[in-house]
Amino acid sequence: xxxxxxxxxxxxxxxxxxxxxxxxxxxxxxxxxxxxxxxxxxxxxxxxxxxxxxxxxxxxxxxxxxxxxxxxxxxxxxxxxxxxxxxxxxxxxxxxxxxxxxxxxxxxxxxxxxx
Amino acid sequence: xxxxxxxxxxxxxxxxxxxxxxxxxxxxxxxxxxxxxxxxxxxxxxxxxxxxxxxxxxxxxxxxxxxxxxxxxxxxxxxxxxxxxxxxxxxxxxxxxxxxxxxxxxxxxxxxx
Numbered sequence: 759x760x761x762x763x764x765x766x767x768x769x770x771x772x773x774x775x776x777x778x779x780x781x782x783x784x785x786x787x788x789x790x791x792x793x794x795x796x797x798x799x800x801x802x803x804x805x806x807x808x809x810x811x812x813x814x815x816x817x818x819x820x821x822x823x824x825x826x827x828x829x830x831x832x833x834x835x836x837x838x839x840x841x842x843x844x845x846x847x848x849x850x851x852x853x854x855x856x857x858x859x860x861x862x863x864x865x866x867x868x869x870x871x872x873x
Numbered sequence: 874x875x876x877x878x879x880x881x882x883x884x885x886x887x888x889x890x891x892x893x894x895x896x897x898x899x900x901x902x903x904x905x906x907x908x909x910x911x912x913x914x915x916x917x918x919x920x921x922x923x924x925x926x927x928x929x930x931x932x933x934x935x936x937x938x939x940x941x942x943x944x945x946x947x948x949x950x951x952x953x954x955x956x957x958x959x960x961x962x963x964x965x966x967x968x969x970x971x972x973x974x975x976x977x978x979x980x981x982x983x984x985x986x
Contacts, residue, residue, distance in 0.1 A: 767913075790971045801877075801963055801977035802916075809972040848916065852971040859904055859923070859969040860931075865915035 760785045760853040764864035771839045772872050779834040779867045781849030790852040791832040792861065793823055797845050805847075808832060819843070839871045876900070879964050879978035886954050886985050894949040894981050896964035904967050905947040906975070907931075907939060909960040916963065922947055923969055954985045 761784045771777045783789055790809055794802040806817025813825045823834045834847060846868050850861040880895045898905065907919040908931075918931030922941040936958060938950045947966075951958055961982050967975040 792974055794974075794977075799980075801979045802965075802975075803977070804974040807972070807974055850975075859967065859971055860906065860918065860921055861967075861975055862918075863908075863916040865913065 760851050760862050762849050762851045762862055762864040764847075764849055764867045766867050767865075768868045768870065770870045770872065773841050774838050777834075777836050777839045777843070777869065777871070779847050779849075779869060781832045781834065781864060782830050783832060783849075783851045784830065785851060785853040787853055789830075789832075791823075791825065792850040792852075793817065793821070793832075793834050794848045794850060794863075795819075795845050796848065796866070802848060805834070839869075841871045841873055844869055844871045877964055877966055877976055877978035879962075879981050881981060882979070883982040884984070886951075886983060888955055888985055889953050892951045892954055892983070894951075894962055894964075894983070896947045896949070896978060897945050898947075898964075898966045898976070899945065900966060900976065901944060902966035902968055902976070903944070904969050905941065906965045906967075907937070907947070907949045908963045908965065909933065910963060910980075911960050919949065919962075954983075956985045959983060959985045 792807045793805040796802045808825045816822045846866045849864040877898045903924045906921045908916040920939040922928045964978040965975045
């Protein structure tokens with residue numbers, strides 16, 4: 759079975775400071791990891807993904823994520839936060855070994871960037 | 874613009890009534906999904922379909938049914954709505970490759986009273 763955990767319901771950061779939104783996962787085989795963002799009253803939008811290769815993945819809007827196999831983590835990061843980054847962020851996983859294409863989502867982390 | 878369209882955007886429904894949430898995609902994705910989003914619970918899978926003509930149950934299927942008559946459409950039906958089905962419903966689609974991302978509709982906000 760595949761699962762993903764986002765240990766923080768909310769992350770607060772000042773504008774201009776670096777931000778990290780945490781995600782850990784559990785899969786049987788190779789993990790395929792995704793981050794999505796949801797703005798108020800909107801659907802989820804894809805940000806970035808890790809399939810294979812470099813552990814540091816770059817995505818939309820200046821976001822990046824670091825894959826750490828030993829810690830089974832895929833934390834989302836941004837060097838300098840913007841107020842407009844305030845949104846709900848979801849981590850998702852697909853298990854390559856299980857052959858399941860169905861993504862499993864975490865509970866979401868609300869990111870609040872203060873001016 | 875290619876993507877997923879959900880209808881209606883919002884709905885207030887009397888308990889006991891039947892309701893169908895519509896979902897259409899134009900990306901020719903084989904896989905489609907229905908999720909519900911509730912505060913503190915994140916996204917929970919209701920039903921899915923990996924190709925036209927086949928469907929499967931997700932984590933919270935009770936009280937819901939789906940059909941997949943063709944590639945583009947994946948309607949979700951509440952046969953007899955109950956207040957606990959008050960939620961925001963999202964339809965999504967993807968290819969069946971594990972390395973591909975999902976695309977989401979804008980959601981349907983359903984209130985059962």
